[in-house]
Amino acid sequence: MTGQDPKGEGLAASSRSLRQSPEPGSVTRRRLFAGSALLAAGGAVAVIGPSPAGAEADTNLPPDIPEWQIRPGREVMSPPYGLPSRYEGEVVRRPRAGGAPSPTRLAAVSTTPLQNLVGITTPNGLHYERHHAGVPDIDPEQHRLMVHGLVERPLIFTMADLTRYPSVSRIYFLECSGNSQTWGEPKSELTAQDTHGLLSCCEWTGVPLAIVLDDAGVRPEAKWILAEGADAAAMTRSIPIEKALDDALLAYAQNGERLRPEQGYPLRLFLPGYEGNASVKWLRRLKLGTAPFETREETSKYTMVMPDHTIRQFNFAMEAKSVITFPSGGHRLSAPGFYEISGLGWSGSGRIKRIEVSTDGGRSWQNAALQEPILPKCLTRFRFPWQWDGGPATLASRATDETGYVQPSHEALLKERDARSYYHNNAVQSWHVASGGAVTNAG
Amino acid sequence: MRGSIAVGAVFVGVLASHASARYGFGRQATPREIAGWDIDVSPDGSGLPAGRGSVREGAAIYAEKCAACHGGKGDGGPMDQLAGGFGTIFDAKPHKTVGSFWPYATTLFDFVRRAMPLDAPQSLTPDQVYAVSAYVLFLNRIVPEDAVLDATTLPKIEMPNRAGFTSEYGPATGAPKP
Incomplete structure (x- = not known):
């Protein structure tokens, strides 16, 4: 695992910052030091790498006793919600390089550092982001899901109602359909995070949408469902009834804990295999109708201009x-x-x-x-x-x-x-x- | 062994009866609750509220609430260009605007109503949304300067690019392309 640090400086820079930290117990201070040191080192990617030869660094190597072994470490619960080692400070979400920057960070993306991750699970704090009007701060006690339209019984649910239903946990990827803007001449400086980082994978837990729809009573003429978010964009997509009754989830947890706010806390639609935009976050409303609702996100955006001069809508499944x-x-x-x-x-x-x-x-x-x-x-x-x-x-x-x-x-x-x-x-x-x-x- | 089989059969029976029954969680949504959140508008005009707005009224609202991001005449600012771009959709660098690209005028009303302006969504009255929609359509020369839009006139507007759209989705396919 040597040689992944592009400049071979990350670890050494971090080690020096540790010595400079005057407050051994100050995690915040330490992280700040580590972060700035890593930025100064200019490493765009991995922190893992060999320390260059240097008298300072060598004092922690055999035959010497490392400094972290000659006094006790941190207490339990410091902090109560654990954080990665400060030496992993480079492993963060980033804007996507290589394209035009978003004019506002309220409607923008951040990418998962695929080049730093192993296995298949994306840590919750590294799941890619795509928001259309920022991340809402939703009180779960005051969140409601409304199911109406072509149903026998229009219903309204609290989060407590939804978590009483039978649940399932399944591991699925989520990919933004705008991932990989690599159409033109390759830009040599791009990382996997830039080219493919609108891709993440979590264990999602929730109630199968089919069960909740069955409680509402789907009318035979219902063919499409409008899913609407409780964010400031009230983001909407039309979902085919076949998908809703197949493997769609009303998800309230990811990787063992409640959804992160960036992923739709307290409730999101999750449509396995579909383009990420369709898995509407902060889900507040499902309206059953006979036809697509032709929202902005399925007409103006998320449609494909084809060489035969047609414009393809509803390109749901993400291809292999x-x-x-x-x-x-x-x-x-x-x-x-x-x-x-x-x-x-x-x-x-x-x-x-x-x-x-x-x-x-x-x-x-x-x-x-x-x-x-x-x-x-x-x-x-x-x-x-x-x-x-x-x-x-x-x-x-x-x-x-x-x-x-x-x-x-x-x-x-x-x-x-x-x-x-x-x-x-x-x-x-x-x-x-x-x-x-x-x-x-x-x- | 026989006992465990019998227990298993009973368990399956319980599951089956639950699967066909309603859980009964949640409660009935009231008409008033639904009305407050039911803000979407479909291409046939369903969902459009009472009210009306003119191009002239829309111009004033647009100048105050929209122009900073979308340009004085919908020509684009930091955010999306809203007007013009006709005939560019299949160019290497298309200008996808409301006029050149959007297939339904109702989508414009729906989106402005739910999401615009970015710093104060759902703050416009129905009259204001009709007026801003009228003005953006006027900037695209889709409605005349004296146009007034309401729940009857808006859905009748034929958008220039309507015929360009095709749906990739079919229940049997959902299939990968190209």
Whole structure:
């Protein structure tokens, strides 16, 4: 795991800041120090890496006794809600580099640091964000879900009502349909967080929407459901009744705790495999109707301009896709030898069946090992052993899902549609490894 | 062994009876509660409130509440361009505006009513929303300067790009593309 710190300075800088901290018990102070030191080090990606040779750093190495071993550490519950090590201060959500910045941070995105994560679970504090009018501060006691329209019994629920229903917990990915704005010439400086970071995966717990709809009594003529948020955008999407009665959840928890405010606290719709925007957060209202409601988010936005001069609405399922997260843009390989290439595959249509990896720019492909569990509409972690000979290499991955659908190459996708369609870019992603070990985006 | 099978059968029976029964959680939503939150407007005009607004009234409201973000004539500021852009949708850099892109005028009313202005959503009266909608449509030369919009006239407006939209969704597909 050496060599992931692009400048090899992160850990050393942090160690120095520890010594400078005058208040050993001050977590806040420490984190501030660590954060600024890491920013000063200029590392765009991982903090993990070797300390450069230096007298100061060496005092914690054999044969000396490390300073953290010669006095007690922090007390329990300091703080009561635990935080990552301050040496992990680089592993945070970030704006997406490579595109035009949002004019307001109320209607914007932040991205998950995929290049720093392992396994398939996204820690709750690192789940990507997409808000349309900020994150509301909702008192769960005063939150209500209204179900009305073409139902036998219009109902209103408290959170206590909803959590009494039978519940399920399922691990699903969520991907913004605007993820991967990699249509044009590749920008070499982009990281996996920039290219694919509008992607996260959590265990979601809630009540199947079908159960609640059954209590309300769905009228036969109901074909679409308007889902509306309680945020300042009152964000709305139209959901097909088939999806609502299939695997849709009214989710109130993620990864074992109540939803984070950024993820819809206290209640969100969760539509497995669908484009993220449809899983309306801060859910306050479901209205059953006969037709789509043609909201702004399914006409003006989240529609795809096609080369045949049509505009496609309701592009719900996220297509099979994959990305290598190590090594990826911003990483640096320190020396030739063994590396484990690792990444993620997913499909909104079911399970991942196969992930292939190429280390020669797509000329040849070999199957990667898939880490269990391999779940439908969930991230699947893949791994591939690789001996780097020290020369230039181009790494790529390609996913096939259980329907037989194969992730397209960049060129194949461009034959179907282009940057004008904007959404649902699921093309193969490549990373270039230079002879010095620097890893950059190759598109 | 036989006992455990019998217990299992009883358990399944209990589950089955619950699955077909209502849980009965929550309570009836009152008409007044529904009316307060039922703010969506469909293309057929259902959901449009009573009220009316003119282009002229809309111009004043727009100047005060919208122009800072969307430009004096809907030409775009920090936020989305609202007017013009006709014929650019299939260009390399399209200008997707209300006039050049949006398929339904009712969507404009619905969105302004629920989400605009960004710093004070749901603060406009129905008359004001009709008026601002009329003004934005006037900026796009879709309605004349003397237009007055209400629940009858708004849904009848034919948006220029309406025919361009197709739905990718079918219950049997939901399928991945391209």
